[in-house]
Each structure stands twice: as structure tokens, then as C-alpha cells.
Amino acid sequence: PKAENARNYTQCDSMLIGANCSANTFPYIEVMNNTSRVEHEASTSKISEEQLFYLMQRGISQEDAVSLIINGFCKDVFLQLPMEFAVEATRLLGLKLEGAVG
Numbered sequence: 001p002k003a004e005n006a007r008n009y010t011q012c013d014s015m016l017i018g019a020n021c022s023a024n025t026f027p028y029i030e031v032m033n034n035t036s037r038v039e040h041e042a043s044t045s046k047i048s049e050e051q052l053f054y055l056m057q058r059g060i061s062q063e064d065a066v067s068l069i070i071n072g073f074c075k076d077v078f079l080q081l082p083m084e085f086a087v088e089a090t091r092l093l094g095l096k097l098e099g100a101v102g
């Protein structure tokens with residue numbers, strides 16, 4: 001209630017990976033001060049055939065192309081983590097993706 005003229009922007013992006021996946025976003029914003037400005041954005045995307053085609057035309061394998069796209073999607077979040085966690089998260093993501101395509 002004391003945060004007068006506060007501003008909040010929440011972004012929730014999801015990437016669908018695989019044929020049998022889904023994402024659900026349930027925005028809940030509780031504003032206790034009517035001078036505050038609160039915004040919310042959500043998006044859901046998939047890796048497109050065009051993205052894969054673009055990278056594969058440049059000699060990148062399908063597995064590496066998928067890895068590049070997913071790592072790029074996660075990059076903004078990983079950059080906010082302490083370095084040791086970001087390195088570990090990147091490593092774990094790579095292990096999860098290894099051999100997952102094709």
C-alpha cells in the first residue's frame with residue numbers, strides 16, 4: 001500500500017518443445033495501491049520450420065540448431081542468475097537436449 005507510483009512489468013514466455021506439450025499461464029496481479037502501474041505479458045511459441053531451415057542451410061545440424069534456439073530463449077533468464085548457477089543451468093540444459101532431436 002505504501003509503494004506509490006510504483007511500476008511493475010511481468011513477462012512470462014513459454015516455448016513448446018516436442019509434439020505432446022502444452023503451457024498454461026495464469027496471470028494473477030493484486031494491486032493494493034491505485035497509483036501503481038502494473039503490466040503483464042505472456043507468449044507461447046514453438047521452434048518453427050523456418051528457424052531450423054535457416055540454421056541448417058548454414059551447415060548447422062538439426063540437433064545443434066534446436067540447442068541454439070532453446071539456449072537463446074533461456075539466455076535472458078540465465079544472465080540474471082549468479083554465474084555458478086548460470087553455468088550449471090546451461091550445462092544441464094545441454095545434457096537434457098543431447099540426443100533429443102532426430
